[in-house]
Amino acid sequence: MKKEQLAGYLLEEVLGYLLESSGYRLVSEADDPASLVSRSNGLCVRGRGAEHQAEALGDLDIAVPFSLPIRLFVEAKCVARPTPIGVVRNAHGVVHDVNEFTHSSIATSRTLRQVQYRYSVFSTGGFTKDAQSFAVAHQISLIDLSSSVWSGLAKSLLDAASAALRLNLGEEGNVATVRRALRESLRSTDSVEYEDDQDLAPGAEAMQSISRYSVGRWARDCAENVLRGKTGKNDLLLGFVDAPFVLALKPEDIDRFDEHAKLFGDDFAVSIRFGRRSPTGGDWVIRPIDDPDAFALSFPIPEAIEQIVLAEDPERQRRAAQRAKRSLLSTITVYRNGRAVRLRYDRTPAEPSPVGDSMLREHLEGRPLDDFAAAGHPLMPHVWPREAIDSLLDRLHRDHHVLERVIRRAAELGGTVSRDDVYSIAEFSPDRTLRGFTRPTDRIRDEMVGEFSLPATALYPLDVHYRNGSRVLSYRVPPEFVERLHGRGADTA
Template structure:
């Protein structure tokens, strides 16, 4: 791989940061094929997921440990784009093609080739974007049940700032070292090693990948990875991400203002919480917020939505207000989330 742009590198770093931030709520990163040799295959450039027609690269793939009755366990692809332009239809079509193929991997003939029956997963795809998504991409994603996570709102600006700064620094090191190819895998493994040391649910990293030109100095990578990990832990973004599963074909990536406040409310009021869902908050635009009905100041969860969804959920003056409330109640009556070993349900009624 040739030396990458700062935006492309920031996208790779963003994928790893998201996996790290999701590790506190039931997301277990899969790093090698030993985790599931029937469905995964190791290649020189990383992990591959077996599909019906081809094997597909999975830079960030994880098991979601939240049990869902009468449903297959969920395995999630994470892809992130950090660029100035909105993500378009091409990327979403690619995501759908991957998911469609890997979800058809299982067959009776294939399962007979193993001593034990093949364990099946429901693969899902979450595409994160720092700049949002084009309208046609949103429409296609909703139809094909690809989850689009908009990180362009203010709640996620510390995360974006952190990965962009890190991308510039590490790219400058690569230029200074006169590298002819950029060692993306070496950088990913350095981050995962730092995340594992920070207590994330990340498998111990294998020996750092060395490119044909030797890659980057290990001490520089370790120092940079530790710095980025500390930024994610100490900043507001370090409160983590919480994956929410509504009764709809998308996933919510929610950012708590304070994880401590959220957990304290759960400890006092139990796992079933009546909440209010609103667009924006005083002084801030572009965010949706969730607050408890019993005490609106007790905690706040923020999330972003693509505009196609927002157009239906946003309360507006006049005759559309009832339609917006009804749509919001239809799509978000209950949001389920997995916090450590607890199943939490956020119940919305307008």
């Protein structure tokens, strides 16, 4: 077995763990023996024409109006290249076959649970265009994990797969045992160690020559690496919309989202804006109307869907972007810890022009810069104009003076300010975390892009540098900030 294939299986286990807070519960044969059966290669689902292997299969413990309960396949690809159409074709064939079995057998079986199967494919390498188009046509959910937010997790799982292969755990008969060991380790702080007389799994005979302790130790180490790198950015929420796909929402800080839901209830208004590079690496960004700095949820939409809901002509683009948000994305329902939280899109006068929202990914290298130049600004990709720097600092001075002082200090030091300097400037207590510290500067930068006072490719004002993937080490400002505040232009600041 190849390393990437085994890493994909491990990613399925990690996703199952991350999705538990969204009401996703992995199922076994005992949950539905009429439809599910355990074989030597793991859990299988009965279809009308064949059985289909499905180790990562779960029920969504949520009530969807006018719909049967949802049972979701999770398939994951831990790869560097875009996932091709063949994977999506297979997904369509599987979900069609198992739904046909359910519908044709329900009249003759009193024990068969009535569920609606859906299929989702996650890929760390994204998807080819024909795969996206096929998925849109056949209602297969594609979740792109190719952003930098997920690169650390992908590397950890590839390393874990390499370690498993060195221990001879990658043989076909061992995969079910390896998956179960990781599944248990992710949900336990203790090492999973197998006793000689313990029933490992179907196909355990293949494990006779392998130390049980090696399996448990490997699973423990893998789980610890995953959980150690897990920050608020690696949490994952499922968003359900009035469209044939599921959104994978990445919270900037899951605790802040939970706090906001507690304060404002299960139904509140949000803005949805398009941004090429959000703090959490997604394409579209959701923020609450009443307090835009309270939380941010980012999510990508496959390019094929963007091309359907958006148009190339700028004027049509404006109308289509608004139509997409008012219809397809008018209400996004998130299930969090047993609660349904409804995020209602609300177009407010304070929200920037939808022109900035509707920029397609493939146009971001040209059209936003053209629009920026048409607004009377020099065409300088990635660069903050002096007027934009001054405007940002003025806004921060009024509402977020600590961030203004941090930026000025970073420029004074040549571009980088340390974690200790930030605590000193802000007079934070040692137990204060820096999660979400740059949220106001990120939001203002995005607003300035929407107002065409800043090119869409301009860097964020404070770029965060981490140690070991989770602890903030320092913040860096773009070089033009150093030039403006402490260079040749400083005398006119």
